[in-house]
Amino acid sequence: MQRSATIRRLGGFSLLELLVVLTLLVILLSLAAPSILAPLRGSRLKNAADTICAEFAKARVEAMESGRVRMFRFQTDTGNYQVEPWLRASDTQENNIVGEGERVIGNGLIEQSVEATTRQGTLAEGVTFMGEQVDVDMRSYETTDGQIADGQAGYSRPILFYPDGTTSDAAVVMKSEDGGMTMVKLRGLTGIAKIGEYQSTEDLSQ
Template structure:
């Protein structure tokens, strides 16, 4: 007679339950892989959008920094009685505010900023040392001479600039570029002890066809920033000038 081993009644059910659990674990793993693939796909689509948003924010912040330096230069000129100058390096995010060492007068160049008429000469104390920096901002002072170097946020650069100038002999006013051919730095924007400055405008860009125009009023020394403009909006604004 064949010997039949006794099999517990619940054993088959346990095997079925175990097999079902294994299948469920397998399906869960597939689902996880599918979710991860979707996350990667969505991330690759959303990342450029966030990058554009951050670029816009950096551009606005750069404009705020320039206006803040204009205000600081104006206040420094009023407090020290010395003419201050603002200059930038074209196509970079570097700017400097420091005492102006030039001389205003009839023997100077024919092109002058409109605010220069109120001052005949200006000079700074000798021996002032200029600070060098790779950080966002730094200031060095020696005696009364004080230099501030600032670097704008990443990717934000000075694209162009204009300055209202006046001919001393004829009194005619015109608009000149702040960027002279062959010069490493721009033509200076001057800030005078009486609170006046030069009528000027500066254009910032982030390299993504976005621009911010900063304007400086000569009589009040107040700077204003435009909204973030596209290339087309900037061209339309230039045509309306």
């Protein structure tokens, strides 16, 4: 009888022993979680930067193919962005492409473009737009009648893509939940976008 009890004890674990093991596992997982999640968050940030590079390239091609200026803009502190034509009143009169919901905001500019040619998107989960820098030159100022100098209704200043393949000189900064940041810089003369690290506002002007 005593031997049978000893065999049963050797063949299993007591409730107390299981609780101790589970407690140790929870502690180990909590210690390892940051190192496990960090690469995942870094991957999301890189995916978001890749997405913006792809959107810039697509907007540039669309402007060249359509012969119309395209613009990219986003909502700060969110992951929402959109790409749409920059239309003037003269454009709509000549081509009769004004859609419902569009309205003139002054100086002959149309605030909202035709829905069919507007593209909206969202960054990877946990990644938001932090800010932007868009250089205002004489060409962009004349194209937009000065409207590019400031954002509109919660949106960033628009980044323009011209039919000749050139773009605005611009930089867009994004951040992840853990405080990581990345930057996409767009060179106006070539229309090429590159991803780089962001550490301070000085990075935007380099």
